[in-house]
Amino acid sequence: MDALISRLTAALGPAAVLTEPHDIAPYGEDWRGLYRNTPRAVLRPADTAGVAAAVALCAAAGVAIVPQGGNTSMVAGGIPSAPDAEIVLSLARLNRLRSVDRAGLTLVVEAGMTLRAAQLAAEAAGALLPLSISSEGSAQIGGVIATNAGGNNTLRFGNARDLVLGLEVVLPDGAIWHGLRALRKDNTGYALRQLFAGSEGTLGIITAAVLKLSPAPRERATCLVGLASVAAVLDLFARFRDEDDAALYAFEYISGTAMEINLRHMPDGRLPLGQSAAHYALIELATTRRNAALRTTIEAVLGDALEAGLIEDAAIALSEAQRLAFWALREHVSESQKREGASIKNDVSVPVASVPALLDRAATMLAKTYPDARMAAFGHIGDGNIHLNVITTADPEALMADVNAIVADLGGSFSAEHGVGLVKRAAFGQWRDETERGVMRRIKLALDPGGGMGPGKVF
Amino acid sequence: MDALISRLTAALGPAAVLTEPHDIAPYGEDWRGLYRNTPRAVLRPADTAGVAAAVALCAAAGVAIVPQGGNTSMVAGGIPSAPDAEIVLSLARLNRLRSVDRAGLTLVVEAGMTLRAAQLAAEAAGALLPLSISSEGSAQIGGVIATNAGGNNTLRFGNARDLVLGLEVVLPDGAIWHGLRALRKDNTGYALRQLFAGSEGTLGIITAAVLKLSPAPRERATCLVGLASVAAVLDLFARFRDEDDAALYAFEYISGTAMEINLRHMPDGRLPLGQSAAHYALIELATTRRNAALRTTIEAVLGDALEAGLIEDAAIALSEAQRLAFWALREHVSESQKREGASIKNDVSVPVASVPALLDRAATMLAKTYPDARMAAFGHIGDGNIHLNVITTADPEALMADVNAIVADLGGSFSAEHGVGLVKRAAFGQWRDETERGVMRRIKLALDPGGGMGPGKVF
Structure with a gap:
């Protein structure tokens, strides 16, 4: 290890x-405080050549690497798999904006740029980078892509993977894949950029990306119902979608319990409705x-829905300040739950139409098996993605297994947008059959035969 | 071979x-008439189990397979790589609609259903399958996905790969990957469905797919300019895009030469403008x-563009019949060129802003090097994808190489939507560096170590 550190320092x-x-x-x-896996060392190269040199030296020495961006993973994806197990390679210094093409609506950024900085770079060019997650102020583009992050606008624009036109990747042997193509269409061989996106650092290290932008919206309208x-x-979601699916940028869900906890812990939290409700929808066009x-x-949509007895109360944001206040209610849910205890x-997904069944069955199961549990669900209901969080002192493994049994029965997934990381490896092994895991494992072995990239993640 | 045929017949x-x-x-x-590679035999299994049995038997006998759908590939992707080289496995009998979920906007179809039949199944459910290609009447879903087909609406909805939520795939050893999940979000391991999509039958055989639908549009408006x-x-494209990118379903280009040839060969071809032009755009909102x-x-957009001296003439379709007539002009371009001689x-793409440079430089090169050549370009200009077709008796290899040199210089691709198949293998070898081809080759070897799936395609 000392000899490797000397070589890395020289390089x-x-x-x-x-x-x-x-x-x-x-x-x-990890930021959730689940693990303290101190790395063997931390590398902070300044550019792609530095990343490639570091990877090649570590590979030659047989020392494994875990790439780290903003370290905002919900599943401990950015830290070593065990104490003293790997070297962390931080992408934080690769944070340059390489170029913006307003006519082509593309942005070329390095992996260490925060998502917020990339959004602002798009905005400065009069465009929109339509990806928004709660941690965008610290999450970095490389990690956002490597985990195929989701968030509030996937309903309209897809996950991170869908916004990637090209990638630059340092492969497990230190070679650089120059895939930074800014093409809307390119049908030449296998979907490598889609494969590296979402691979959670196990196949290579993303050092830069070409992102697809959209024209900046001229108008937004937001309501809480x-x-x-x-x-x-x-039902309300279907009405908005069928009315104007293209304008439906977000349709978020907050359960009554999640909102009640939220209001208790938010400094300026205030419900902009006349009365509290059992369920809330935050909708943005x-x-x-x-x-x-x-x-x-x-x-018009809310008027019809009111007449049909579908909604109880609603407020439309009349200013940008109100709009931001509505969104703050949604964005603060996680933090409030942290403070609650x-x-x-459970970051789960089911086919959209099965969300009511999911929540009903989970509530019944919890009431029966976990008497102290409070289900504080929220999430991206338009995608069928519910953060089925439960406030309880019960054993996490047992409770997650009980929730997952319902999700599996509904044809759902145990990780809708957070990925697998360290936290959900066991679930991955249980959920995906040997055929599917076999295909993934063969890809992993083919691209990283030495196992030096993010060992212990996903598999 | 005889023993294998007996076993296949029994199965x-x-x-x-x-x-x-x-x-x-x-x-x-192949339908373009480029090859006559008669297969060793043709298998027409009736269901997924039959496909799996056939693949397992062929793999055990060491006989390679090429899957075939509607056989509408532009690059001979569905036929054997040489005479008597492989068995063709036709998916034509797997043509069932498995299910439609209107609330979830998903469609589950088998590989042998034509794209047109799938569109109609979506339509019958009050939804839209937003993928449209000239060959949709015979192209089958499996091949459409395996080649990541593009077409007229990719500008708004992406290629075939972007519309796939789940896949069922028979792997090279005959195992079945049950990946038919109908989830909008599922971040659990590698992007297998994206990898099989566009793999041109070299990694496995797609037997069924979950496709993402959109609500059916209530209104369409179409113009020819x-x-x-x-x-x-x-410039006109940018104006429409920045005005209402969400409504811009298609923005197609037809050069004056392509239109002139087209009108000569179409039975009822008529230009709905007062005068001919050097370039045309067909635009649909x-x-x-x-x-x-x-x-x-x-x-409004055309009025502003006329005032700015940007356009010469324009016609807006005033009826569905007129709309279809405008589209017929676009759809007939290939057929007319076939009749012309x-x-x-050249199915090429460049960053959108580089399309004028591409066409200018190609015209100059052709005038200089190929005096008899007529450039009859058309295509999906909003995606930077131009079918830079040339009517000439010149040597195809030499001319394609000269066009490709310009495309490469502009950071483009030698195959925007047609794939590689048999026709563009040489280009693939020249265009993609050893690192990129190495990654793809390792994936191929990992999933198909026996090389029994579509040998001679892509690589």
Whole structure:
């Protein structure tokens, strides 16, 4: 190890190689506080050549690497798999904007740029990078792509993978794949960029990406609605979708319990409705159209829904400040739950029409088996993706297994947008059959025969 | 071989195993008439179990298979790689609609269903399968996905790969991957469905797919515009895109030469403009919105463009019959070129903003090097995808290489939507560096170590 550190220091410069315990400890802690897997060392190369050199030296020495971006993974994806098990390679210094093409609506950014900085770079060019997650201020593009992050606008624009036109990747042997093509269409061989996206650092290290932008919307309209049942929430979703699916940028769900906890812990939390409800929907329409009068669309859909007895109460944001206040209610849910006490996070998905069955059956199961549990569900209901979080002191493994049994029965997934990482490896082994895992394992072995890239993740 | 045929006949039934020369010959001819690679036999299993049994038997006997759908590949992707080289496995009998979920907007279809039949199944459910290609009447879903087909609506909805939520695939050893999940979000391991999509039958055989639908549009508006330059076409594209990108379902280009040839060969071909132009754009807006008045949007954008001296002439379709007539002009371009005489097809893409440079430089090169050549370009200009076809008796290899040199210089691709197949293997070897081809080759070897799936394709 000492010889490797010397070689890395010679290649990257002393400032890029951290070995002091107090320097490297933070890189081993995931932000949820689930693990403290201090790395063997931390590398902070300044550019792609530096990443390639570092990877080649570690591969030659047989020392494994885990790439780390903003370290905001919900499943401990960015830290070593065990204490002293791997070297962390931080992408934080590769944070340059390489280019913007407004006519072609593409953005070329390095892996270490935060998602927020990339959004602002798009905005400065009069365009929209339509990917938004709660951690966007610290999450970095490389990690966002490597975990195929989801968030609030996937309903309209897809996950991170769907926004990637090209990638630059350092492969497990240190070779660089120059796949930074800015093409909307390119049918030449296998879907490598889609494969590296979502591979959670196990197949290579993303160092830069070409992202697909959209024209900036000229208008947004946002409303918060109170409803009596999940079925009513889904019915309202279908009405908005069938009315103007292209303008439906977000359709988020917050259960009454999640909202109640939220309001208790938010400094300025205030429900903009006359009364509390059992369920809430936060809906945002947006468009590039001029004079689109999106508020009129919202009023029309909500008016019909009110008449049909579908909704109980609703508020439309009348200013940008109100719009941001509505969104703050949604964005603060996780933080409020953290303050409320021990909670178990289930990031699950089912076919959209099965969401009511999921929540009903989970509530019944919890009431029966976990008397202290409070189900504080929320999430991206338009995608069938529910964060079925439970406030309880019960055993996480047992409770997650009980939730997952319902999800499996409904044809769902145990990880809708957070990935597998360290936290869900056991679930991955249970959920996916030997054929599917076999195909993935053969791909892993083919691209990383030495096993030096993110060992212990996914599999 | 005889023993294998006996075993296949026992497994699939005699009607599913063709060996007579006059029965099997058509399966060896690609529709462009470039090859006559008669297969060793043709298998027509009736269901997924039959496909799996056939694949397992062939793998055990060391006989390679090429899967075939509608056999509409532009690059001879569905036929054997050489005469008597492989067995063709036709998916034509797997043509069932398995299910439709209107609430979840998903469609589960088998590989042998034609794209047109799948579109109609979506339509019958009040939804839209937003994928449209000229060959949709005979192209089958399995092949459409395996080649990641593009077409007229990729601008708004992406290629075939982007519409696939789940797949059922028979792997090279005959095992079945049950990946038919109908989930909008599922972040659990590698992007297998994206990998099989576009793999051109070299990694496994797609037997069924879950496709993502959209709500059916309530309104469409279509116009044909004459312009003096390609730069003007792109400028007009940017205006429509920035005005209402969500409604811009198609923005197609037809060069003056392509249109002139087209009108000469179409039985009822008629230019709906007062005068001919050097360049044409066929533009379609669509939306689910009520009273969207899309024609007013078109009039406004075209009015501004006329005032800015950008366009020469324009016609808006005033009836469904007119709309179809406009589209017929676009759809008939290939057929007309076939009738005009020998033509060389270049399905290339460049970053959108580089399309004028591409066409200018190609015209200059052709005038200089190929005096008899007529460039009859058309295509999906909004995606930067131009079918840079050339009517000429010149040597195809030399001319394609000269076009490709320009495309490469502009950071483009030698195959935007047609894939590699047999026709573009040489280009694939020249264009993609050893690192990229190495990654793909390792994936191929990992999933198909015996090389029994579509040998000679892509690589």
